Amino acid sequence: MSGSRQYPDDPSGPFPAPPTTIEDREDRPIEIRAVGSFAEGALEDVVEMYLAFDPADRAQGIPPTGESRIRNWLETIGEDSVNVVASHDGDAVGHAMLVPDTDDPSAIENNAEIEWELAIFVLQAYQQAGIGTVLLENLLGHAAEIGIERVWLTVERWNNPAIALYERVGFESTGTESFEQEMAILLDPEG
Amino acid sequence: MNVLLGLGGSDESVKTLRRTIERTTDVGDDLTVAIVDKPESKRSQDEMCQQAREALDEAGLEDRPVEKLEGDPGSALVDYAEQGEYDQLVIGGGTLSPMGKIQLGPITEFVLLNAPTTVKLVR
Numbered sequence: 142m143s144g145s146r147q148y149p150d151d152p153s154g155p156f157p158a159p160p161t162t163i164e165d166r167e168d169r170p171i172e173i174r175a176v177g178s179f180a181e182g183a184l185e186d187v188v189e190m191y192l193a194f195d196p197a198d199r200a201q202g203i204p205p206t207g208e209s210r211i212r213n214w215l216e217t218i219g220e221d222s223v224n225v226v227a228s229h230d231g232d233a234v235g236h237a238m239l240v241p242d243t244d245d246p247s248a249i250e251n252n253a254e255i256e257w258e259l260a261i262f263v264l265q266a267y268q269q270a271g272i273g274t275v276l277l278e279n280l281l282g283h284a285a286e287i288g289i290e291r292v293w294l295t296v297e298r299w300n301n302p303a304i305a306l307y308e309r310v311g312f313e314s315t316g317t318e319s320f321e322q323e324m325a326i327l328l329d330p331e332g
Numbered sequence: 333m334n335v336l337l338g339l340g341g342s343d344e345s346v347k348t349l350r351r352t353i354e355r356t357t358d359v360g361d362d363l364t365v366a367i368v369d370k371p372e373s374k375r376s377q378d379e380m381c382q383q384a385r386e387a388l389d390e391a392g393l394e395d396r397p398v399e400k401l402e403g404d405p406g407s408a409l410v411d412y413a414e415q416g417e418y419d420q421l422v423i424g425g426g427t428l429s430p431m432g433k434i435q436l437g438p439i440t441e442f443v444l445l446n447a448p449t450t451v452k453l454v455r
Contacts, residue, residue, distance in 0.1 A: 200433070201429075201433035201434045201435065202432065202433060202434040203431065203432050203433055205432075214432055217432070218430070218431060218432060238431075240430045240431045241430065242429075242430045243430075258429055258430045258431045258433075260431050260433070295429065295433060295435060318438070319436055319437050319438040319440065319441040320436050320441055321433075321435055321436070
């Protein structure tokens with residue numbers, strides 16, 4: 142799988158990096174922060190968010206439903222993932238993450254050598270308030286800071302709002318297309 | 333029921349084969365296994381044919397045929413399904429991305445949209 146994807150010729154960025162606090166379109170203060178790994182309560186915040194997530198907004202089987210499946214999913218991808226969380230009044234309302242596309246994450250010496258898969262979820266009550274864009278930009282800014290260069294994702298082909306959001310920050314469609322559209326972005330290691 | 337199982341040469345195909353053999357043994361379905369030509373996959377078409385034959389024989393299904401299909405995998409499989417009296421076409425039901433997203437490839441999409449029969453995706 143690795144190394145087979147088409148990336149844009151030119152890098153995108155620079156992107157803002159966490160921590161930051163923004164005011165969303167509903168005048169709510171939203172705190173954006175990077176979470177190193179799912180330690181010290183950070184996992185609990187995100188589990189709570191996914192428990193409140195409307196299953197109708199799931200994409201390609203994630204997030205799963207039910208607490209044990211949600212925990213299992215986050216723990217499986219959690220150890221080596223890169224996470225940025227958006228919070229309002231101390232509760233997680235958005236989560237964006239990168240997961241390394243490798244069979245052996247322990248062998249990662251240089252983040253630039255591997256490709257990272259991106260996913261982003263925002264709670265329904267906080268959608269269409271500009272949080273997704275800020276969360277996405279801050280994840281990419283944080284990724285560039287830690288030396289990640291190649292990021293890809295898949296999105297359901299009919300999900301035009303999501304595709305437009307990804308294009309706005311610099312993602313381009315790769316050749317691969319079926320029910321899912323694959324997209325990729327190149328980050329500038331200088332930030 | 334008369335079942336046509338379409339396989340490439342991936343690990344997903346091997347799992348689909350195993351699950352379909354279990355089902356066939358349980359209910360006594362008629363079964364034809366068709367191996368498509370996917371040069372990029374892990375196992376060659378010949379290797380996959382042999383693996384399918386051995387798995388069927390081990391399960392006591394020596395009389396269920398294994399066929400090799402040439403050409404574009406999706407259309408070859410749909411053509412083959414149209415020429416037989418099949419009730420169901422079974423294929424692999426997608427791979428998981430590192431994130432855990434289910435991904436259905438272009439062959440799956442072609443078969444789902446074009447097959448004349450019910451299509452079963454095996455997870």
